[in-house]
Amino acid sequence: xxxxxxxxxxxxxxxxxxxxxxxxxxxxxxxxxxxxxxxxxxxxxxxxxxxxxxxxxxxxxxxxxxxxxxxxxxxxxxxxxxxxxxxxxxxxxxxxxxxxxxxxxxxxxxxxxxxxxxxxxxxxxxxxxxxxxxxxxxxxxxxxxxxxxxxxxxxxxxxxxxxxxxxxxxxxxxxxxxxxxxxxxxxxxxxxxxxxxxxxxxxxxxxxxxxxxxxxxxxxxxxxxxxxxxxxxxxxxxxxxxxxxxxxxxxxxxxxxxxxxxxxxxxxxxxxxxxxxxxxxxxxxxxxxxxxxxxxxxxxxxxxxxxxxxxxxxxxxxxxxxxxxxxxxxxxxxxxxxxxxxxxxxxxxxx
Numbered sequence: 001x002x003x004x005x006x007x008x009x010x011x012x013x014x015x016x017x018x019x020x021x022x023x024x025x026x027x028x029x030x031x032x033x034x035x036x037x038x039x040x041x042x043x044x045x046x047x048x049x050x051x052x053x054x055x056x057x058x059x060x061x062x063x064x065x066x067x068x069x070x071x072x073x074x075x076x077x078x079x080x081x082x083x084x085x086x087x088x089x090x091x092x093x094x095x096x097x098x099x100x101x102x103x104x105x106x107x108x109x110x111x112x113x114x115x116x117x118x119x120x121x122x123x124x125x126x127x128x129x130x131x132x133x134x135x136x137x138x139x140x141x142x143x144x145x146x147x148x149x150x151x152x153x154x155x156x157x158x159x160x161x162x163x164x165x166x167x168x169x170x171x172x173x174x175x176x177x178x179x180x181x182x183x184x185x186x187x188x189x190x191x192x193x194x195x196x197x198x199x200x201x202x203x204x205x206x207x208x209x210x211x212x213x214x215x216x217x218x219x220x221x222x223x224x225x226x227x228x229x230x231x232x233x234x235x236x237x238x239x240x241x242x243x244x245x246x247x248x249x250x251x252x253x254x255x256x257x258x259x260x261x262x263x264x265x266x267x268x269x270x271x272x273x274x275x276x277x278x279x280x281x282x283x284x285x286x287x288x289x290x291x292x293x294x295x296x297x298x299x300x301x302x303x304x305x306x307x308x309x310x311x312x313x314x315x316x317x318x319x320x321x322x323x324x325x326x327x328x329x330x331x332x333x334x335x336x337x338x339x340x341x342x343x344x345x346x347x348x349x350x351x
Contacts, residue, residue: 001289001326006297007319008038008076009312010243013301015045024048025067032072035316039068040136040298043078043123044100051119054078054126061129076296077241079136080123081186086116087172088140088165088192113168120172128179134240134295135176136215139165139185139193139202165192166205169212176211184241186215195226196234203238213240216288217300218279219247223269225257229283236291243300244319246277264304271302273311275318285322297323 009031020026024041027048031039043051053060068074082100089097089109098106105111120137127135143161146153169183176183185193185202193199199214206212216239221228232239249269254260259267271277285297299315301308345351 002292002294003326004297004323007036007316008296008298009036010040010298010300012042022047028068028071028073034313037073038076038296039073040077043080044082051122055122058129077134077136078123078127080120081138083116083119084137085140086112087168088142090142090145092145121175124176124179124181127181134182134184136184139191141192143192162201170206173209173211182213182240183211184213184215188220213238215241217243217245219245219271222247222249232287241295242297244274244297245300246272246274246279248277270304273303273306274315281322289324
């Protein structure tokens with residue numbers, strides 16, 4: 001067993017144009033002051049990181065790490081959630097996802113996809129330069145519009161989508177191998193990799209690639225009514241990251257999992273600040289510790305009710321109280337009778 005590291009904070013939801021959220025130096029100082037010892041950095045946000053420099057300059061990466069250290073935190077991982085999304089986009093979502101890309105490739109799906117691949121490659125190289133071991137991303141989605149089988153899906157449609165998804169990601173997984181970095185796909189609705197079965201479908205197609213792993217976020221499983229504790233039992237060998245995010249599912253006679261196209265605050269399933277929802281974090285931290293997860297517990301704040309700064313401050317204290325310092329001895333060592341092999345054989349009637 002190993003002790004989980006943390007608390008850490010995903011900075012994507014906090015970065016902004018006003019201080020202290022508008023530079024890496026000031027946002028890490030703020031995070032350290034409210035109790036965090038790690039930060040997960042969105043690689044698309046130029047206010048926090050210059051991805052081109054991070055991919056090309058070890059000196060720049062050392063400077064970033066030094067700034068973080070001065071503020072009492074360390075960089076836990078980089079994220080390419082937005083760029084990873086653009087590795088595979090169904091045409092139905094072209095307009096919505098164009099805003100994730102650089103202006104020069106918007107309106108051109110082929111160029112946008114090539115840009116996205118380049119971005120993920122740079123982020124993996126930057127992760128190596130930063131001395132990290134894992135990288136967070138989304139898989140993108142080609143089959144998502146066909147999630148519910150009505151009208152009936154044509155034979156082979158989903159298989160073709162996953163074949164293509166694997167084809168696009170395999171070179172990136174190989175680059176991750178070259179960099180010594182695990183790619184951790186956040187298993188997330190809206191992505192083709194949105195539960196255990198779809199992850200397995202992808203994993204099979206990339207030859208069980210050792211760098212194809214998971215970012216575990218229980219909030220997305222609550223909203224799918226999936227057993228998120230058993231999920232750890234099944235996939236613990238592939239879990240490389242952990243987002244501490246809360247959620248609740250309160251179905252009514254009017255709406256359930258799909259939410260009736262309502263705003264987040266009016267949905268049966270909605271994200272909540274850590275500790276305000278239904279996730280059994282005590283069970284999660286116990287299972288991850290039991291299986292030797294030695295990554296970071298990273299708070300991802302998303303809540304339709306609470307102010308983000310309150311959620312961040314409370315999240316740091318919450319995670320700190322959940323982390324289990326692993327024991328170095330058995331609880332019943334005091335009753336050790338000091339037996340040896342000869343005594344054991346006598347007890348078994350073998351001598």
